[in-house]
Amino acid sequence: MKLNLMFFINSILLGAGLAMDAFSVSVANALADPKMKKRRMLIIAGAFGFFQFLMPLIGWVCVKTVVSYFEAFEKFVPYIALALLTYIGGKMIFDSLKKGEEQEGASKLSAGTLFIQGIATSIDALSVGFTIEKYNFISALIACVIIFIVTFAICMAGLVIGKNVGNKYSKSAQIVGGIILIAIGIEIFVKGII
DSSP states (O other), rough: OOOHHHHHHHHHHHHHHHHHHHHHHHHHHHHHHTTTHHHHHHHHHHHHHHHHHHHHHHHHHHHOHHHHHHHHTTTHHHHHHHHHHHHOOOHHHHHOOOSSGGGGTTOOHHHHHHHHHHHHHHGGGGHHHTTTTTTHHHHHHHHHHHHHHHHHHHHHHHHHHHHHHHHHSSSHHHHHHHHHHHHHHHHHHHHHHO
16 A cells, blocks of 8 residues: 555544544543543543554454454444443443542542543444555554544543533533443444444
């Protein structure tokens, strides 16, 4: 694959399409923690970007090596995403409904939760390995780096939006964030089984 203008445009558009779930989850995370520091925002956007970088690359490797196993696994992707995002969204709603002093720290996003969110929002990107299957390794790697950059920028925008809205409506923002996560899980599930 030649690294021409069309290659870069396709990679940017692919990154934007893949980043939409991560954008929504970024908004939900910032709604739940409207006092989030910049460093934390960079970590969250970086984590989503990393997973969106990694999954298409893993998909590309699978297409080149163990395609029959990957095709069997691909059927389970919508179920996995639904389960992970429903769990995280449900926990977010449950935590927001708790009353008392313990609620103060409940909205903080743990590393484990961020890891699960990263996998849940990027697992469908494994199938992108099929779309970049004709690329050589360097082209596939460059496409995945572009996907990382686009995802990072989009997630940062989502975090800023969620933080601004969360500051204004902090009382119910965590519940809305949980509902968004569950809705994304349902959307991935429905798109995956149709």
